[in-house]
Amino acid sequence: MEFDPADYTGKSKRDILRELVEYVVKTDEEMEGKTTRSGGQTDLNIYLCDNQGFEIGDVDHWVHQLTEDDRITGHAENFASEHTFAEDVADDDISIVTITTPAKGREDEFLFVATDDGDYVWVITTVHSDWRDKTIERFLDYLPCLERLYLSSDDLEDLTSDIRDSRVSGFTAKYHAPNRERDATLRFTGAEPGDLEKAEDAFDAKPTRIDFDQTNSPSTAIQGANTNNGRISMRSVRDGSEPKAVETLLGITEEYQSLDRARFDVEFSPELRKLENGFTVDGFTAVELTEPDRDDAATEELVDELETHVLNGNRYRHGIRDGGTKIRVFDTEHDETFDVALEPPDIVLYARETTSALSLREFVREVYEKLDSTYSLAKKQNPVAIQ
DSSP states (O other), X not given: OOOOGGGGTTOOHHHHHHHHHGGXXXXXXXXXXXXXXXXXXXXXXXXXXXXXXXXXXXXXXXXHHHHHOTTSOHHHHHHHHHOEEEEEEEETTEEEEEEEETTTTEEEEEEEEEOTTSSEEEEEEOOOHHHHTTTHHHHHHHOTTEEEOOOOHHHXXXXXXXXXXXXXXXXXXXEOOTTSSOOEEEEEESOOTTHHHHHXXXXXXXXXXXXEEEESSSSEEEEEXXXXXXXXXXXEEETTOHHHHHHXXXXXXXXXHHHHHHHHOOXXXXXXXXXXXEEEEEEXXXXXXXXXXXXOOOHHHHHHHHHHHTSSSSSEEEEEEGGGTEEEEEETTTTEEEEEEEETTEEEEEEOTTOOHHHHHHHHHHIIXXXXXXXXXXXXXXXXXXO
């Protein structure tokens, strides 16, 4: 699919989605004869990203950063040298980006769409998954100014259950914990009501992807999927149901962004103020990982697990404090510091003056994917004063 900048000039996000949904529209016969949800089919995909400094028209600047910034990894530098990048600005908040892979003689296109408040960027594409993960997803992973959103499994379930007239039709669920002998990845297609709950009860497996079917008087009219790493997919839309599909996408994106703010935004970072007889610390934000389905461990064991599975790479520098009950962590990729308090088996992240959603979200992602996928997630915050 080739994007023409003129087609998107002056268009709202609703208009853009209405045009792109046409790419996955199917006739009644095609919907009824469709026995699988993937394979050779090309989907409409939206990646939701936290915007930390990206502006429409700045792709050249950020590609240059991939080759010049000393903190950028060799993988990112190699990626930038093996591809070429072109950006055509269609409007103040819309551009078309083309990634060319000369060695393979192919071009992959996507749209950058900035939200009205500038806090998020949507990346919209119809590139087949065989290439999407090799070009577009890698590009997003390497850009220092964008970070894909991330939901806990509980939030992913809530998000999907709120889609009107829909049911769960399939899912991928994972279980991982270092103090258990088994890991599990379960993939269900054609799921029946209750299958997701059965997977959680039997295996403690938490969903990372949920497929849904949505009806439109009364047949299945829309087939889509949500993942916990910021990707929304629209696979099939029955001819005539395009307006409902657009409303569904707008609702999911808004709810996804709302959940991200609720879990990771640092509204009250601590500020130290000196007083005549001491000082006060105004404000706190804490992200809590609590009540996992795992055995209680001593603080030393939890420190060892974090150092082995999460803090062991080049991304983090850390020091043990307060008798081994707290870890001060510096995120080298984002230049941010935060504290990790250990209350076995719980882990609590406390924002400091330099902390933003970027480092909190990424650390939580690392815990879920490398340490333990059974944690529940919540945020507490208050503009308090601590003497």
